[in-house]
Amino acid sequence: MKKKSQKPSTKVIARERIAILFAQAQRIYAEDPLLANRYVALARRISMRQRVRIDHEFRRRFCHHCYAYLVPGKNMRVRVHRGNVVVTCRACNKHSRYRIGRRHTTENPKENP
Numbered sequence: 001m002k003k004k005s006q007k008p009s010t011k012v013i014a015r016e017r018i019a020i021l022f023a024q025a026q027r028i029y030a031e032d033p034l035l036a037n038r039y040v041a042l043a044r045r046i047s048m049r050q051r052v053r054i055d056h057e058f059r060r061r062f063c064h065h066c067y068a069y070l071v072p073g074k075n076m077r078v079r080v081h082r083g084n085v086v087v088t089c090r091a092c093n094k095h096s097r098y099r100i101g102r103r104h105t106t107e108n109p110k111e112n113p
């Protein structure tokens with residue numbers, strides 16, 4: 001076992017903070033989309049620093065290319081193509097694909113057609 005400098009509770013707090021940031025981003029988006037993007041950036045920074053994964057319910061709420069906060073029908077296009085969900089970001093016009101019917105999604109942002 002490797003020695004860990006962090007207490008396990010810091011990861012719990014990090015996950016809570018990420019959830020709060022996404023909730024704030026959702027609320028603020030209509031007024032200030034740029035601030036919503038900033039919340040995404042903060043959530044990502046927390047997840048990287050504390051090495052926690054962003055929950056799958058939040059993972060699809062931002063663009064994995066430009067990290068813009070995405071709202072379906074606003075700056076995000078959702079299509080189903082050959083059993084995959086294809087999400088198009090209107091900010092950078094790139095696509096992200098997700099599998100349908102799997103909770104554990106393998107997302108590869110580098111994989112572009």
Ligand SMILES: [Zn+2]
Binds near residue numbers: 089
């Ligand atoms: Zn984007």
